[in-house]
Amino acid sequence: MQFRTRIVALLFAFSVIAAAQMPDKPLMRPRITGISHIAVYTSNPAATDHYYREIIGAVKMPDPENPKGVRYAVSPTQFIEVLPLPADAGINRLDHTAWNTDDAETLRRFLGSKSWKVPYRVEKGADGSLSFEVKDPEGNRVQFVQPPGVIKDFAAPAAIGHHIIHVGFLVHSRMVEDLFYRDLLGFKPYWYGGMVEGKIDWVSQQAPDCHDWLEYMLTSGPSGTGIPATISQHDLGVLDHLSIGEDSVPMAYTRLETGNRLTGVHDDQPKIGKDGKYQFNLYDPDGIRLELMNFHASEKPCCSAFTADDPAE
Numbered sequence: 001m002q003f004r005t006r007i008v009a010l011l012f013a014f015s016v017i018a019a020a021q022m023p024d025k026p027l028m029r030p031r032i033t034g035i036s037h038i039a040v041y042t043s044n045p046a047a048t049d050h051y052y053r054e055i056i057g058a059v060k061m062p063d064p065e066n067p068k069g070v071r072y073a074v075s076p077t078q079f080i081e082v083l084p085l086p087a088d089a090g091i092n093r094l095d096h097t098a099w100n101t102d103d104a105e106t107l108r109r110f111l112g113s114k115s116w117k118v119p120y121r122v123e124k125g126a127d128g129s130l131s132f133e134v135k136d137p138e139g140n141r142v143q144f145v146q147p148p149g150v151i152k153d154f155a156a157p158a159a160i161g162h163h164i165i166h167v168g169f170l171v172h173s174r175m176v177e178d179l180f181y182r183d184l185l186g187f188k189p190y191w192y193g194g195m196v197e198g199k200i201d202w203v204s205q206q207a208p209d210c211h212d213w214l215e216y217m218l219t220s221g222p223s224g225t226g227i228p229a230t231i232s233q234h235d236l237g238v239l240d241h242l243s244i245g246e247d248s249v250p251m252a253y254t255r256l257e258t259g260n261r262l263t264g265v266h267d268d269q270p271k272i273g274k275d276g277k278y279q280f281n282l283y284d285p286d287g288i289r290l291e292l293m294n295f296h297a298s299e300k301p302c303c304s305a306f307t308a309d310d311p312a313e
Helices: 002-021 045-055 104-113 174-181 233-239 249-258
Strands: 032-042 059-062 070-075 078-084 094-101 130-135 141-146 164-171 188-193 202-206 213-218 241-246 278-283 289-294
Touching (some): 032 164, 045 059, 045 070, 045 078, 094 164, 104 141, 164 202, 174 213, 213 241, 233 241
Parallel strands (some): 032 078, 094 141, 164 213, 241 289
Antiparallel strands (some): 032 094, 059 070, 070 078, 130 141, 164 241, 202 213
């Protein structure tokens, strides 16, 4: 009996040692299911509130992540987060962009396993959401959000659209940013183009598990990272932007015009962009651009063909 006990003990010990020597199973990246939000700064909270509530038609809500902030929601899972302007912001009005995931903790561990710098743990918001933040290769802050288990529905009847289809920001190097977004996170090509033949100004990278996309707004300024010293606040706000999808931008424009909602800074009228889609640009009081864009192209795009399906409402 003692002999059998010793054999069992030895077998158990060998199994523990063997398990310890086996390589860990690689973590699989959780799904990235769409844009969560864009977070921007305001120097005039009252004017910004009027813009997002009365012009854009978003629903004002408390900010479960930052009690000093405010959310302007266009759907139960997408919003614009508005934060007080930091003293050291300079001309910058972009705090971070954010993507929804179905498992924030596993995504945090996945990035850490790929030697990306990640926080020690995820943060829990007052609404039950889980999130963490990292920096991309050029230092842009990117947040990943796991929405709460029970998402409260709400109506936003005045919203000019209910789907943020892309966000974009200043990028110096397409190749450097691709190391993070494409190679590590699995973003995939959607479209690229430029104002003049032979020059690429915009590179659209669709998220791996949805049709929302990130737009690299390539700068022709000095190489490296950070905001070029020669850029103006207006021009930076053109680059750092969000886009709301529309079945028809001309119809959305008419809705804004007939509702006397076209105050502030905006384009004169809708136009067809280089990607063949109707668009119309509005600017918040600090210059962040909000682009109304058709889900589907009306004309053949310049520069490159679309290589993935369009988003939809």
